[in-house]
Amino acid sequence: MRRTTFISGASSGIGEGMARVLAEKGGHLALAARRTDRLDALQAELLAAHPGIEVSVHALDVNDHDRVFEVVGEAATEHGGLDRVIVNAGLGKGGRIGTGRFAANLETAQTNVLGALAQCEAAMEHFYERKTGHLVLISSMSAMRGMPSSMTTYAATKAAVAHLAEGIRMDLIGRKGLDIKVTTLYPGYIASEMNEGVDQEAKLMVDTETGSRALVGKIEAEVAEACVPTLPWAPLAPVMKHAPLGLVKRLV
Template identity: 40%
Template sequence: MTHTDTNPSTTTPDVGTPPVGPRKVVLVTGASSGIGEGIARRLSAQGHHVVLAARRTDRLDAVVDELRRAGHSAQAHALDVTDRDAFERVVASVVDERGRIDVLVANAGVMLLSRLDALLVDQWDQMLDVNVRGLLHGIAATLPRFTSLGSGHVITIASVGAHEVVPTSAVYSATKYAAWALTEGLRQESAPGIRVTTISPGVVESELAQHITDPHAAEAMTAYRAASIPADAIARAVAFAIDQPADVDVNEIVVRPTRQR
């Protein structure tokens, strides 16, 4: 299982052709590293204005400074996605500054694997808070703006853990299935003009597994993560979904290493 807030390439990718349609204002959560940073780098290099949000402001500021020196449009906002009021303030600030918000990439997530009988209840709560409530807070903050605008795009970075359960992944997989279900429900309920996408990464190069404290789960991850792909592989999927014409909604993408079965 894998997901976000990890170590990406520190170089801006070669993005090739510019995006389809006008530049968009994109908010990426969990953007201080890993998949989130990779997404921010690719989208800003493609010409979008990217708002990088995360708790680690020193890292955010460094990335934004690098992107701006490369001529890209980016800004940083401190954000703990578990704080609903803080999420609303960040979105309101972006709309005040830029006049609109077009895309939410709900990427912030934690993966604290353990067997249920290890009873790491605080870690269960943390995953529920970040992976589920954090997504709901993002939807609550952006959906009214999208509805008012008549357009918008919610992209949830879920996990292959939304589609499979293995020993030690019960709670993590439950949170990622919840993220998948919430996003699918949003897709079905949204007004015309609002697009909704779920992207489920497999094993991505990251520091994520280093946060696992359960020894059995940490050992199991060593073999599981033997084959991995770079964060930019997920960023390319995000860019693909965003760059489609307005009448095309890419609903779901699963991206994993060729060797991951």
């Protein structure tokens, strides 16, 4: 059983939601984010509701790559090892390419790609040392295809995250003596701060708790890849990948 889970970006949205679901199931947690005041409040809430679990809090900006390695090491030491690392922290800032929003697009690219790379490096070093572990990367349904306007850079970063996960998974093929799994999750619209301006009915959005429970279900099953929630996103995935661009644009 993989009981101790590290979650980046755990101060809000699906990071916070997954923490609540895993705590309810009796899991120990190492929660990391920039906003430690919110992490402290979440820690107090979870410990009060579930006295048998352990919850640690770690200040982390994933763009501070040295700090990523430090925090993963600190969390591993505090909990006697990490069974699972969920690479969740990310940004959704951006603008249509060529409209003067380079700074926002750059920040999203650095956070979502380089920050994820640093977390994967730190997590896999730990897992290789222990010969066991579960790496989970949160991609997005937008990774299925290039996306227009403000989503262009974000979608590209999430495609990079998915390919990063697949490459790590491929490295593990045929390596005996290792119990290391890699999961890539493609969430559809799940309510969070990142998408609070999205029309919820038009975009088939589910609430944070429903989405978080669906994510944890796939995580605990240790699937290689999954669209979450399964309906309607799994059937839509091939449409998004292969339909004409004009149709995809109307869907998103």
